[in-house]
Amino acid sequence: MEIKTDIYLGDSKDVLKKISDNTVDLIVTSPPYADQRNGTYGGIRHDKYVDWFLPISEQLLRVLKPTGTFILNIKEKVVDGERSTYVMELILAMRRQGWLWTEEFIWHKKNSYPGKWPNRFRDAWERLLQFNKDKKFHMYQDEVMVPTGEWSKSRLKNLSATDKIRDNSKVGSGFGKNISNWLYRDKAYPNNVLHLATECSNKNHSAAFPEELPEWFIKLFTIENDLVLDPFMGSGTTLLVANRMKRHSIGIDNVPEYYEMVKKQINPLELYLLEPKEKYEKPKPVRRHSLRLKQHSNFS
Numbered sequence: 001m002e003i004k005t006d007i008y009l010g011d012s013k014d015v016l017k018k019i020s021d022n023t024v025d026l027i028v029t030s031p032p033y034a035d036q037r038n039g040t041y042g043g044i045r046h047d048k049y050v051d052w053f054l055p056i057s058e059q060l061l062r063v064l065k066p067t068g069t070f071i072l073n074i075k076e077k078v079v080d081g082e083r084s085t086y087v088m089e090l091i092l093a094m095r096r097q098g099w100l101w102t103e104e105f106i107w108h109k110k111n112s113y114p115g116k117w118p119n120r121f122r123d124a125w126e127r128l129l130q131f132n133k134d135k136k137f138h139m140y141q142d143e144v145m146v147p148t149g150e151w152s153k154s155r156l157k158n159l160s161a162t163d164k165i166r167d168n169s170k171v172g173s174g175f176g177k178n179i180s181n182w183l184y185r186d187k188a189y190p191n192n193v194l195h196l197a198t199e200c201s202n203k204n205h206s207a208a209f210p211e212e213l214p215e216w217f218i219k220l221f222t223i224e225n226d227l228v229l230d231p232f233m234g235s236g237t238t239l240l241v242a243n244r245m246k247r248h249s250i251g252i253d254n255v256p257e258y259y260e261m262v263k264k265q266i267n268p269l270e271l272y273l274l275e276p277k278e279k280y281e282k283p284k285p286v287r288r289h290s291l292r293l294k295q296h297s298n299f300s
């Protein structure tokens with residue numbers, strides 16, 4: 001099946017109206033944060049942020065399938081010595097709009113920006129808020145299992161038999177009872193903290209995702225041929241990862257340079273796939289994995 005990647009230049013608030021209801025399986029995105037990056041792609045004031053975002057999240061709610069998931073990467077900054085509350089206000093407003101706030105994952109930025117402040121330490125994490133339309137959504141937990149590694153063997157083996165019995169009988173925690181399960185497993189479910197370095201390679205975008213970030217959520221919430229949307233695509237990380245993982249994708253950005261940059265990244269692959277087929281005699285039937293570029297550059 002052909003894998004499609006559609007990109008759009010324009011304001012998400014308007015462009016999203018072109019997408020049909022209940023068609024998207026996963027939205028992974030990082031919008032501009034309030035009061036940040038005014039010089040590159042425009043910042044929205046923290047006290048205006050909720051009003052700015054709600055018409056966009058209204059469209060996202062419409063296009064997401066009831067079984068789908070929305071992952072929103074965001075973080076409040078410090079304003080006048082206090083953390084701004086706009087993210088909390090946004091969560092409450094989105095719940096009133098009809099979203100369920102299912103979960104909050106933490107992105108621990110392993111290479112956070114160094115620095116020292118008199119009243120706080122350096123900021124090493126961002127929020128990855130999970131919203132859903134319905135309590136029953138698709139989640140493929142086995143796809144993100146992690147190796148238990150040596151720690152379980154050494155850590156658990158060091159506990160004496162009495163320790164295990166004592167845990168069972170006195171505390172009633174069930175720890176002793178469950179320990180044998182852990183000893184023979186080589187994989188476990190992860191927790192809700194993702195330890196990823198920020199993207200430092202030259203991506204020509206000041207806030208690009210590390211590829212592992214959309215990849216993890218794409219694995220967890222979609223299967224092949226599902227549709228992934230990034231309404232603030234920037235350098236197109238989500239789309240490129242989705243394509244590599246054989247998921248259809250749609251990306252939107254309102255800055256022409258970013259749109260052109262993503263288009264260029266998609267084009268070489270497309271040219272490769274459009275190579276003349278006559279070169280090959282009787283090609284074997286293979287699974288097609290191709291890219292389609294749709295340009296809609298005249299949205300206001």
Ligand SMILES: C[S@@+](CC[C@H](N)C(=O)[O-])C[C@H]1O[C@@H](n2cnc3c(N)ncnc32)[C@H](O)[C@@H]1O
Binds near residue numbers: 011030032234
């Ligand atoms: C934080 S960046 C996204 C970076 C992206 N995750 C990546 O990996 O490169 C946010 C992007 O949203 C775009 N943007 C800001 N306002 C927008 C709007 N109203 N509609 C569409 N895109 C917008 C900006 O141009 C910027 O590229």
